[in-house]
Structures are given as C-alpha cells and as structure tokens.
Amino acid sequence: MREARAEDVPALLPLMRELARFEDYLEDFAVDEEQLTARAFAPEPQCRIFVAQASERLLGYAVTQELTFTYDLRPTVRLKELYVAPDARSQGLGEQLLAAVARWAKTRGAGRLKWDVLAGNQKAERFYQRLGGQPDTKWIAYTMDHSALAALAEHHCAADCSANAAPA
Secondary structure (H helix, E strand, O other), X not given: OEEOOHHHHHHHHHHHHHHHHHOOOHHHOOOOHHHHHHHHHOXXXXXXXXXXXXXXXXXXXXXXXXXXXXXXXXXXXXXXXXXXXXXXXXXXXXXXXXXXXXXXXXXXXXXXXXXXXXXXXXXHHHHHHXXXXXXXOXXXXXXXXXXXXXXXXXXXXXXXXXXXXXXX
C-alpha cells in the first residue's frame, strides 16, 4: 500500500474504467491521463489516491477527497472510489487500502470518513460493516445531473446574471 504517484496514472485508468463499467457509468467516463494527472498530482491536488501494488502491477486503488471545514472544525474525508481488480480480491487488499485511507485521514485530523455504496452491492456493504462502517440512515443522497444543474442555474438567472456576468 502506498500513495499513488503521477507515473501510476497509465495503470490507474484501466482500473477506474473497470469500476465505471461495474457501476454502469462507463459511457460517461471522461477521465484521461492528462486530467487525472492534473487533478491528482498538481501542487494543490483535488484528491488523494492510494494504490495496492504487487510486483509491477497495480491491483487496486482508493480515491479520497477532503472537506476541510465542517461543523466540528475537523475535516471530513470522503472515500470516492475503492476498487480491487477481480483476480486480486479476497486477499485483504480492500481492507489494507481502507486502512491506508484511515491513517491518512488521521494525519489530517479528520473527524470522520464517509462513502457511498452502490445500491444492491451487498458484498460491499458486508465488507464495510465488517470493518466498522455503518449505513447512515439519517441522510438520503441526492444528485443533480448536468441538465438539471444548467436548468436551475438558468431559471434563477433572469436579469441579475447579465449584471453580474464577467466582462468578455
């Protein structure tokens, strides 16, 4: 287990595509080497990636994001993705990746670790519960796709948007 490096990007992308296929968003998957490098390995990265590696092969990864300011003045670490290649499962790699994320979260002073589980993925639910995770029944996840986001922004834009628009 280790933090990913920019040179891991070519090996990370196929694993990310496998997860996108499993979670049924492969058609919308737009990440390429340039974007992943820019977002994960820039001087101020937007995410932190951990990898499981054996010999020269990446077997799994975890992507995290940090919400630095929350109600208790402690950050929340959000696990965005956790994936282990099918032929490398049942070897403890998922647990080791999650433990690496937990160690990093502790160094950041995080008050909590949060994640989502794909509806119907009972195997993932059992995995996370075995490690101490619990479903959060207090909240319901919502999402707004690109079309709804654009429509909402446009609907409430009326006259004041042109006055506040940046000069061209």
